Amino acid sequence: MPGVMAPRRLRRQVVARFLVRFQACFQVRFVALPLVLFLAWLLVQPGLAQAAPAADGxxxxxxxxxxxxxxxxxxxxxxxxxxxxxxxxxxxxxxxxxxxxxxxxxxxxxxxxxxxxxxxxxxxxxxxxxxxxxxxxxxxxxxxxxxxxxxxxxxxxxxxxxxxxxxxxxxxxxxxxxxxxxxxxxxxxxxxEEDRAAAQLAWRTEVEGRIRAVTAGLAPAQRPRVMLLSRHAPQYAVAGGSGNFQFDVELAGGSNVAAGVGNANIVNVEQILAWNPEVILLNNFESGLTPATIYGDPMLADLDAVKQRRVYKIPAAGYRWDPPSQESPLYWQWLSLILQPAHFDWPLREEIATQLQRLYGYAATQDDIDEVLHWQANAGAQGYERFAR
CATH class of the missing domain: 3.40.50.1980 (Nitrogenase molybdenum iron protein domain)
Structure with missing residues (x-):
């Protein structure tokens, strides 16, 4: 069975616990030793030992x-x-x-x-x-x-x-x-560490609920068309409707232009031009990929997202925010500010500092938070001034 403790080690632990508890409870003396040894021998028999669960298991x-x-x-x-x-x-x-x-x-x-x-x-x-x-x-x-x-x-x-x-x-x-x-x-x-896990789950529930209370009532026309470039080179690939991005973008008040395709699918430029996203998000897995890369790509120059300067590198802190992680609620807050700036006003810099301390015991500086937000790369994007220190 996967993960089962080795029977010999389990038997030794069971015997050790038995002897300590027996002596503590009954003050075993020399005359009781044969009984103790006999009971210990019973415990190490294979059938009995494997049936006995570890007390701390x-x-x-x-x-x-x-x-x-x-x-x-x-x-x-x-x-x-x-x-x-x-x-x-x-x-x-x-x-x-x-x-x-x-x-x-x-x-x-x-x-x-x-x-x-x-x-x-x-x-x-x-x-x-x-x-x-x-x-x-x-x-x-x-x-x-x-x-x-x-x-x-x-x-x-x-x-x-x-x-x-x-x-x-x-x-x-x-x-x-x-x-x-x-x-x-x-x-x-x-x-x-069930308490730590419960605290993380409660945080996710709380942030999701606060965002959904606003975005659930948005009409389709109020949701900007969003595309996540999960790969830019050597071929364009997008996050489709079968992965976590679909949840993220709908929660935050957007519409995934690639919802009808699978996850991380290669697409041609004609398809991207037909979708004409209003917002483009960039992954954290391609070193050197920034909004400037997209603004400088002549194949994408006619997209609304490019013309309106709405291309954003997704943040990253203790881990990348584009895949699901323990930091996803921070990503949802950031994304809701990007997609629905009139409806949300999270104090995101303060939230990042609070959660880095809570999750990792790390005291973030203002420079650290700029790094999380890819401030230098994203600074020229529409509305990104709201993330300034």
């Missing part, structure tokens, strides 16, 4: 419905999904509890603001995959984590090597806000 059900049994709160984890590393750290309270993470996420963590938020990030191992999300089982066996988090929607080929090596694994599924909330709940449970 945690049993969770991952997002594929598989049970995962842990000896106790996770102290050494590895996160293979890219958004999972910083999410785990926001719940763990101690960076030493993350032993390994996806190399792309690790590289992002080791630059700029993220390196200041996570100063201990350099000691986290990044050699935990071979390519993409294929696990490096040899490295993971060296690390001996209490739990490995892995994507569950990409096929069993990504999970089977972990299971076959005897590594405890829990699967996560990608796709929408409900699943993101389940990431938070499951990680909080595995860490024994």
């Amino acid at each position: 945690i049993v969770l059900q991952d997002m594929l419905g598989q049970p995962v049994e842990l000896a106790g709160p996770v102290q050494r984890a590895v996160t293979l999904p890219m958004p999972a590393g910083s999410l785990f750290l926001s719940l763990a309270g101690d960076p030493a509890r993350l032993a390994g993470m996806h190399p792309d996420a690790h590289g992002f963590m080791r630059q700029g603001l993220q390196a200041r938020i996570f100063p201990a990030g350099s000691r986290i191992r990044a050699d935990v995959t071979r390519s993409g999300f294929v696990p490096n089982v040899e490295t993971l066996l060296q690390i001996q984590p209490d739990l490995v988090w892995q994507w569950g929607h990409m096929g069993d080929d990504l999970i089977a090597p972990l299971r076959n090596a005897g590594l405890p694994v829990a699967a996560l599924l990608y796709g929408d806000e409900a699943r993101t909330r389940e990431w938070i709940r499951l990680m909080g449970q595995a860490l024994g």
